[in-house]
Amino acid sequence: MxxxxxxxxxxxxxxxxxxxxxxxxxxxxxxxxxxxxxxxxxxxxxxxxxxxxxxxxxxxxxxxxxxxxGINIVFSVTGGTALFPSERPYVGAEHYARLLDCGSYLEAASCREDLFWRGVGNTLTFTVFQMVAMVLFSLVTALVLNRPIRGRGFFRAVYFFPVLLSPVVVALIWKWILQRDGLLNAVLTTAGGEKILFFVDPGWAMFWAVFVSVWAHMGFYTLILLAGLQAIPRDVYEAAEMDGTRPWRVFHRITLPLLWPNLLVVLVLVLIRSVQVFDEVFVLTGGGPGTATMMVVQYIYTTAFANQVQNFGLAGAASVLLGAVLFVLTLIQLFLTRRRAS
Amino acid sequence: MAGCALALSVLGSAGVPALAQAQTTLRIMWYSDGNEGEVMNDLLRRFEEKNKDVKIVLDQVPFKAINETLPVQLASGQGPDLARITDMGGLAPYLMDVRPHVKDAAYWEQNYGPFLQWMRVPGNTTAIPGYMTQLTVTGPFVNKTLFEQAGVAMPGANATWEDWAKAAKAVADKVQAPFPVAFDRSGHRFFGLAVSQGAQMAEVGGELKPVDDGFKRAAKLVVDWHKSGVMSKELWGAVSGTAYRGANEEFKNAQVVFYESGSWQTAQFDKTIGDAFDWIAVPTPCGPANCSGMPGGAALVALKTSSHPAEVGRLLDYLASEEVAAEFYARTLFVPGHIGLAKKGIAYKSASPQAAAALKVFGDAVGKLDPVAYRIQGDPSSRIVFNAAISRLGQVVVGETTLDDAYQRIASDVAQQIAERKKKQ
Structure with missing residues (x-):
């Protein structure tokens, strides 16, 4: 010192x-x-x-x-509409009980706070599809960009560019493309097809929510995987080539295992981000049709701010539950990365 | 040292006129549907010229900020001096009574009396929190050109909702319009239909009953219209929760035959549609109970967060005066929220013949509003009911739930929110 x-x-x-x-x-x-x-x-x-x-x-x-x-936890155990904790009456676990009061957790309609559970269900669906798509497309893109193709630098920049955009801008651009009189429907009708109302069909709405999210963030995860691919020693591949190992086997037995630490980071980051998703989907679909793309964070936002009675207590309790899930996911990430490192 | 001396001399020279002309700055949080922000700015500059001691900053914000950000600010004890709001009942506890600061309280009572009650907390009958920058009334706009192109006769003056739905669907089928009937995705607009069907939103045994027979008749109509293609799911079904979704863009693009909205759209239709097609406002269709729409509007109110009540009172006195209010309503093409001016009539000099005719229809509709509609609008819980209705009926429209389940959910959502509001330390 x-x-x-x-x-x-x-x-x-x-x-x-x-x-x-x-x-x-x-x-x-x-x-x-x-x-x-x-x-x-x-x-x-x-x-x-x-x-x-x-x-x-x-x-x-x-x-x-x-x-x-800490303030959020205080809000979650107090009621009323006052903003200052000192003015809010203590209600104990009332908000938690309301959120967790369900006939069956698999059936949102049987729950007292059905919109929260619809949000949970939608977030789970979104997370599963987004994780699979994000990891798959990021991996394929990283593998392609790792090869000595022409214009490699240009393509790396192109794939990363959407990451620099604000989520709201991304959602507005895609909304413009996908709406009734949007670009995509113009292309469809010009090609002799019929207009598709993407935001009225629950399946299409969820598909586009996942697609747009993957499009916007894939560049970031591609970069992580690309860094991992470039860190794999060349001599390992050269040895495999001398042995006449087939490409698929090289990928399966060399690339994937050596890339696993980076893949793990990508998986956990995508998982955490998916659970927290709000802005892009909210601007793109508004949570609709019905509540088909309403995520947990949108439920929290609506409960706290969009209703006339701003129920900060219930929103706070939902936030604490969401925080607990994210905490567990982070612990899993730490456990897996440390185990791998050791 | 020399630098310090220079800085002091600059500060000193700036400070002399500042001391001579001490100014109070008032901030107004304002949203606009059309040109009203522009008009208000003109009026404020004139006020400043006559009142050199007051400077006014007009903060123009989106409507969403008025509904979602302002209540949080006010709950935390922060906020502007004045704001233009629509949720008068909900924000009533935060509104300042400027009665001690206005010149002639009797003038206010005489000209704004019925609407002042919307801004008062229950039980208070004397407060003067602000004045109506516009009175709105819900009602339909019709694309007359589409009717002519389709060769379908337009329903008459006392036509029912069903008559209009049938006619609009016939027109849309012939001219391939995607929206035969469009309603703003708004609980307020839904209640325009519901009141005509007999909805009361009454209190029974001290408990608010949002779902009654009239409400159910209206809800069933809306759901049936979505099933039969009279209404497109793109408005009520495409977003979730309490989100507002208007069809004004679709109407301007001649995609809507019959558009249930309200008087506040007149100015923007006049400006943006021009002579692209003929549009008219028609009287609100009739239901089994009456032919009433819903009143509403926006008020410029004083807020308790202001530390300049005297200046706020002086400004409101100026803006609410007959001469200034008349100019504001005339230039913005708003239905007056001033009893005296409503009786005299407003000269909408800048309005086209189409807009003038529409304003006449809406002006006449004010006189036909059912007392129940006024009571619902003034109820401090009205927005709770509006939001619950729109959120749950949206789910029914896309097939997520049934009407019966939606009725139960609306009742429990409303009861839960009212109970939460009553919880005090």
Whole structure:
């Protein structure tokens, strides 16, 4: 620690005047912070110094992550429409009981809060289809982009471009393409077909919700898989080639196992993101037709903000349940990645 | 040192006129359907010229922000000085009574009296929280050109909903229009139909009963119309929950034969349709109970979050004055929410003959509104019922649930939300 501080205090030897000024300023700043840091170190001991450096981040997380989680839990056990926790009456587990009161968890209509369970069902359906499609298409795209094809850099940029767009913009573009008088129906009718009302049929609406989400985010996961593919040593493939191993066997026995850590990261990230999905689907389908694409987060948003009686308590309880699911998923991710690493 | 001196001299020179002309800034949260934001801006600049001590900032926001963001702001004790709102009953607890700050409370009672009751908390009969920037009345627009092209006779003045549905379907079939009948996906619009079918939304034994025989008749009509193709699922079925979905774009594109909406659409149809086709407003069709639509509207109200009640009162006095209000209604093509002006009539100089005729139809409709419709509009729980109705009937339309189940869900949704609202510390 002391050495580090001393090394920062060394005179600047920059190649240019600008660099010298920058280094000089940095040194001046270090000299300014040096005495108080030494004083703190004398006071609490060198072994506790790392916590001093962690403190700013802890405060940041505490204020913007843990405090809101705590407030959310308070909301979930209080009722009424008041915004300040001190003005809200304690209702215990009433909201949780309401959400979990079901004749059968497989039949949303038998539940007291049927819209929550419809949201859960839709989110599960979305998650399953999105995970399969996302991993499959990202993997295929990464495999293709890893080959020495012409315009490889261009295609890598093209596939990544949608990731840079706002989810709302993505949804609005696709809404424009898919609506009754949209681009796709214009193409269909020009080709002699009939218009399809994509947002009126539950199957089509869910299909497009998954499709648009895959289209928008595939580039990001492709990049992760591409990085994994490029990290696989070339000599392994060369050895397989010398042995005359067939391409499918190379993929199955070499590429997939060596890519597994990256695939695992992709799987868990896609899973967590799917469970949290809201903005794209909400703008694209509005949760319809009926409630066919209404996800859990939309239910929470509607309950808390869109109704005349803004039921923050019920929405808070639903958020806590959703948070618990995400927490379990994150633990699974940690468990799997650590097991793999060990 | 020299820099400090320069900065002080600049601050000083700026500070002298500021001290001489201390200004109070008032913020208004405002949404627009048509040109009303533009017109309001003009009026506010004139007010500022006469009242140099007041500066007004008109924050123009989407309607969704008025419905969803403003209530949260107000609940947290934040908010602008004034806002243009439609959920008057729901926001009544947050509205400021400017009675002590207006010049002539009797003028307000005389000209805005019936509508002031919509803005008051239950039990209060004296508060003056604001004035109606527009009175709206639900009612249908008809594409006359499509009727002429199809060679179908238009139903007469006292035609029923069923008459119009049959005629509109015949027209749509002949001219290949995708929307024979379109209703805004709005509980308020649904209740226009429901009141004519005899819906009461009455309290029985201290408990609100949203689903009665009239409500059921209206709900069945809507569901049957979707089944028979009179209404397209694209409006009521395509989105979920309480989401609003209008058919104004479809009407402007001549895809709708009969469009149940309301007076506030007149200005934008006048501006955007032009002479592309002939459109008219017709009286609200009749049901077994009456031929009433639903009243509604938007009010500019003072909010308790304001720390300048005197200036807010002065501004409202100016805007609600007969002369200024008359100009506002005339330029925006709004039905007046001012009793005196409604009696005198508004000269809509900028309106085309089509728009003027439509405004005449809506103006006449105000006189035919059923008292039940006024009571429902003024009920503090009306939006709870509207939202529950639209959310659950939307599910029936796409086949997710049955009408009987929807009735039970509407009743339980309403009861649960009212119970939640009553919970206090």
């Amino acid at each position: 002391t050495d580090t501080i001393r090394s920062h205090g060394a005179p600047a030897r920059g190649p240019s005047a600008a660099a010298a000024v920058t280094t000089g300023s940095a040194n001046a700043l270090m000299r300014l912070t040096d005495p108080p840091m030494r004083a703190v170190q004398r006071l609490i001991g060198a072994s506790r110094m790392p916590y001093v450096f962690l403190l700013p981040n802890l405060v940041f997380f505490g204020l913007f992550v843990f405090l809101p989680i």
